[in-house]
Amino acid sequence: MSRPCSPHFTTIGLGGAFNGRRRELPGALRPPSRFVDAEGPQTIRGMPFVFGAADATDVVRLEDDRAITIELGGARATYVLLVHAVEDIVTTYREGLADDQTTGWDLGQLVSEYALEYDDGSIVRTPILRRFAIQQSRCEWGSAPFACVPAADDDVLPSGDEMALRGRPVLEAAALPDGPELGLTERELVAFSYGLRQQTRTAAPGADGHLWIYALPNAEPGKPLRRLTLRPREAASAVYAVTLTELAEHPLRRGTRQKLRLRLPEGVHLKAADAIDDVSVDLGSVISARPALDYDAGRWASAEPMVEPSRSDREVIVEYAAHPAARLHVGDLVHELGQASSAVTAVASAQRPVRLRFVDGGSGAGVAVRLHLHGEAGEYLPPRGHHRRVDITWGQDAAAEFVNVENQYAYVDGECVADLPLGTVFLEATRGCEVAPLRTSFEVGPETDELVFELRKALSWRERGWVTADTHVHFLSPQTALLEGRAEGVNVVNLLASQWGEMFSNVGDFDGATTFGANEHGGDGEFLVRVGSENRMHVLGHISLLGYSGQLIQPLCTGGPEESALGDPLEVTMAEWAQRCLDQGGLVVMPHAPTPQLERAADIVLGVVDAIELTTFNPFHPSIAADYGQLNAYGVADWYRYLNLGYHLPLVGGSDKMSAGMLLGGIRTYARLGDRALTYEHWMDAIRGGNTFVTVGPLASLRVEGIEPGGRLRLPASGGTVQVEWEVESVRVPIDHVEVIVGGTVQDETHVGGERSARGRAAIPIARSTWVALRVRGSCREQVDEIAAHTSAVQVLVEGSELFSEPDALTVLDQIQGAIAYVDTLATRPDPRRLSALRATLETAHDRLHRRIHAAGVHHRHALHDADEPHEHKKASV
Incomplete structure (x- = not known):
């Protein structure tokens, strides 16, 4: 809507005082372009002004000691407000060194004198000093005046996610002031505006400067005013409009x-x-x-x-x-x-600063938490240093914050100061899967200065040798990642450098050596952050390279958009990236199963993958969980396929956090270290060992004849019955039922009925080679049959029986052929030698699996792709 106008002002016409034309003002006094033709009534900052008609004299020029008189007709006022500007001058600090820029930094020059004359003949004169009551139009940042404000409204800009929801991800030129004058196209305005949108407010400086509003105080507000006299002194200036007010409070000073x-x-x-x-x-x-x-x-x-x-x-x-x-x-x-x-x-105004401290209920030591506060009206109350409106748009400010639907959170390191209203305040503080969440309310009074909240550990899996990890985090700084990991109870955060076209993230944080939070780097050794990389190609797939030493594995992305830059050739396969990571001592993870589905199949067959990752951005968000599941059922099924072929890969969990709408550790990896100290190297060894589970809340352990996930149990050719033991516990997420999975199907099921802990045993007959894992169902959102946790598998190998599945093998082979087809047809080609090497890698995987299929006596269809054919797939038989 158009700017409303306050009734507390009375405009003064300057028709009889105008002595010049704006368009004829000299360069140093020229008005900003948006005021060149402004005429008639104008509302600026909610105050009315009347500008002169454009076809006549329309400005008061003050120069050459010629005084200008404006009749006020006996009006009363507490303040007389003027729209004016002084001529631009070059700032000279030292001749020959700093003497050539129009900065607006000069101050104190007596520009003019404004005199109020009363009906009784008395006069009060006010000196108008440069950069106090008046400023030049063209001035640099840092030259703000001290007693006048820009003649422009304070605009509150919608944030990035608000713009996207309004269907305006690309701004019109009019969406920002003076976009056309800045010479920006619509798309250029997007990039230009993001910083402004994060600060939400701009005073619309324009490409060519400001006019300024000054509120001249009236020393005798009870006396009628006869006239206002404007007299130039040491510099030329221009006055555009005048208005009066009887407000007692300074009209230009806003409230809190x-x-x-x-x-x-x-x-x-x-x-x-x-x-x-x-x-x-x-x-x-x-x-x-x-x-x-x-x-x-x-x-x-x-x-x-x-x-x-x-x-x-x-x-x-x-x-x-x-x-x-x-x-x-x-x-x-x-x-x-x-x-x-x-x-x-x-x-109620949130103006009472209160220090909130969060301590461990056992030791009394300060602990990091994820914190939500709101008042009696439901209003969010952020701690100082955090956003009142957390932006969840991808690529925005990666602050230590999180949003779940309506609830906003801030990560705080043991304590914070929050400005709170008097009355009841509601609080939620959480610390991951083993600490009981705290959801409560408290009273804030006029004397409330500090409050202490205890969080108590409910489960003791860390003490039993388990550690947690998020294998997939982006955009955070290492220190912010460390804070969020501590608050979410995530011992190991893997922060991944990568590339999105011409944008790069966390590249400067990678040094191939530092584990942030480790004892040797000044940390407590309990919470660690390591920078690795996610290397990506938009068709062949993504691969996460964790914990490797030495140089950053380049190129980060390849093959052109959407991952690398437009025009980039396909320089490398994921298998080559993986091998380089292994050679540099790292851990190779296939992220966000099952997609992208192509080269991941070849890399698993080639044996260069250490783990498969399940991903959910935020299991507590209804629409995200509905789209992807808590533990993605397609990702679980894809992992089963490889287990059925004997590829004994553990599961890991990663959030793929890229914004405040995604929860670090919302899905996480538990890995058993046992008696080993927590170091990043020991954590990688634990993942390779395979005793892991992935969870959005429930904690789960499994033993098959005493053997834990990642291990192998060998049986004679006659097979046998194995004893399976399991345990599950949960702090927040109710457990519905627990399933013993054998070879991809449910062989035993226990209904838990929403309890938070259960134990069980099952006797499972085994006739041929297979695998056993534990699947836990429960929901963060009171849904039915959602997967809440899954252990990795124990291989059970029966003598003389190979782990092999014909349909799974054929599906994997098809994917490898699809990768070869892409390389042969659409991929932006590198030089012929490099192309030949890329293809040879994929052919090796294809040949290896193809031989297994034939060795199993499977007669299958001919290849989908033949490089000698003119098409990307085999011709149909006629």
């Missing part, structure tokens, strides 16, 4: 941030991204107007894994910063701020 709860009138509705175009403040700015959130007190006090509020569709929380006399405009209705009504309720 406030909130209110507003019931929307008929005809005003929420739009995409919760936008409400019809809510504004005249003497101030609406920072946000978002749906009110209502929390159920009973649910908040319950043991539910995640409690989300309900969103109102008719009430909003309006956050604003305004003058005390400002008015709120909602559609055609106007509300006086500070006055309660049936539609407007004040929300």
